[in-house]
Amino acid sequence: MKVLKGATLIDGTGGDPIPNATVVVDGERIVDVGASDAVKSPPGAAVIDLSGMTLLPGLIDCHDHLGHTGYGLMDRWELDAPASLRHLRTAQVLQDTLEMGYTSVRDAGGLDHGFQLAVEEGLIPGPRLTLSVSLISPTGGLSDVRSPSGHCCPPPMNLNLPSGVADGPDAIRAKVRELCRLGATVIKCASTGGASSRPGHGPYDREFTREEMQALVDESHDLGRRVMCHALGGSGLRLALEVGVDSVEHGTYLNEDPDLIPMMAEKGIFYVPTLLVYVYHRENVQDHVKERARKLHADHLDSIRRALDVGVKVVAGTDAGGWGHPDNAGELKCMVEEAGMTPMQALVSATGTAADCLGQSDELGTVAKGKLADLVAVDGDPLSDITCLLEKKRIKLVMKGGQEFVNSL
Ligand SMILES: [Zn+2]
Known part of the structure; x- marks a missing residue:
């Protein structure tokens, strides 16, 4: 004792x-x-x-990419180093994250089940993991990564980390089943483009149809998995809320339509704003990404304030990975300094409410x-x-x- x-x-x-x-x-x-x-x-x-x-x-980070190291194609396609070296670097990220007080992480894509097994076996130190394995999007969506020359990524070198591209309700249901077989304990999807998406596919561009999103949510729930949905604005954001995803990731334009935030409160949908990643997007990377990130900032902060006002459960998540692995508590700093949350609100968003978002509030x-x-x-x-x-x-x-x-x- x-x-x-x-x-x-x-x-x-x-x-x-x-x-x-x-x-x-x-x-x-x-x-x-x-x-x-x-x-x-x-x-x-x-x-x-x-x-x-x-x-x-x-502490709990509900949106991380522990296995990612950058947004460039060499990184995304894992061509920058031998697989063994990449894995050992990821193990170091797991250890560093734990040592900063993060005992649980929900990984939003790019980490295979072997890391979870290694942590559970005591082989490497790391946080408790909730894994999505791969992000599901349609052709042309967030997980359909192409080079500017039109080339597709090389065949997956890690069979436990398949492509998340799926089109049509049947293929989407099959993709959910496949990811569950590979150890996913949460399903990650995208219903809109993002700040860092290719030119021409931005925060307001819808990804799936209603039938596709409904199939994804129904199949996930039938298999006992919650759905975390990348959604920034426009009809794709509304669709995610209407079909009943369990958490909205980013949600930068939730304030634009007066009934979206009340709908989230009523349905108990969690809101994971991921402020920290947009600090990076505002200051780095390509011009079209900077421009999107700067444009959405005021609406993002306004969305968070309005969400808190009506009792939406706001949860801390960094979206770390694509831009490296800084200290995850940077998100709490942003919540306080940018969004005006109290330090207590920020701490609860990374502890009690975060455990609730994971569906593990009886344990964590x-x-x-x-x-x-x-x-x-x-x-x-x-x-x-x-x-x-x-x-x-x-x-x-x-x-x-x-x-x-x-x-x-
Ligand atoms: Zn992410």
Whole structure:
């Protein structure tokens, strides 16, 4: 048994912090939690003194691409290095992500099931993974990557990471089944283009038809998978909400149609805005991407504010990968500094609400009796300065399922 003592606890529910808290961990689970004067330390338990620190639930990133390294074709087609080297680099990304306090990640495409198995076997350190494997889009859509010369990508070198292109309800149902066979625990699709899509296929361009989207959602739900849908604006965004996807990724123009945000609230659809990726898009890459990213910024922030106002569940996701793997808590910084969320709202979006988005709120996301002991202690107060979560030397303790992966106390 382990007793974590003395920290200020932010439990992930949005409730008031508990000063001088005690958390008792037995094996992989939390067995008691509360103010130190109300929680007994079991005799013989190892005491971890966290005085002066803040203790949080393990952080969750609901939109990452752990296996991606860049937007260029050499990267996208995985031609830039031997497969073995790429895999080892990805393993390093998994470790780095965990060591920054991220104990769970929902991967939005590009990571095969073997990484999850390796983490579960204890072969490599990494976050708990919810995998989409590949992103489903139609011909000409987000997953149909071509070179400017019109060339198609080489045949998949990794049979566990197939192309996500599918057209027509039957082929889409088959693609969902195939991805489930390959270990997908969530289904990722795109219903519009994106900021980084090719010229001529942008945020307002619809991808699937209604029949196709409905087939995708129905098949996924029948197989017990939630649907995370890349959707920025226009009729493709509306379609995603109408057919009942479980989360909207990006959602940059949700504010444009007055009934979209209320529809999300009513249907309980999660909103994963991914602010951090647009910082990159505004400042880097090709001109047409910069222009789209700059144009959507004000609407994106307005959409988030309006969503929060009517109780839409906003969730933290970075969309890291295409532009490298910086610290995932950069998303929380953007939520506070750009979107005007309170630090507590940002923390809940990456803990309690994020676990709810994963469908794992009975196990993860808050510090409560019976839940898995995924915990992070930071030397600082994220409620007064959210950026303390970006400093590696201040992440003093990272525990996943009761096991310590960082302990620099
Ligand atoms: Zn993404």
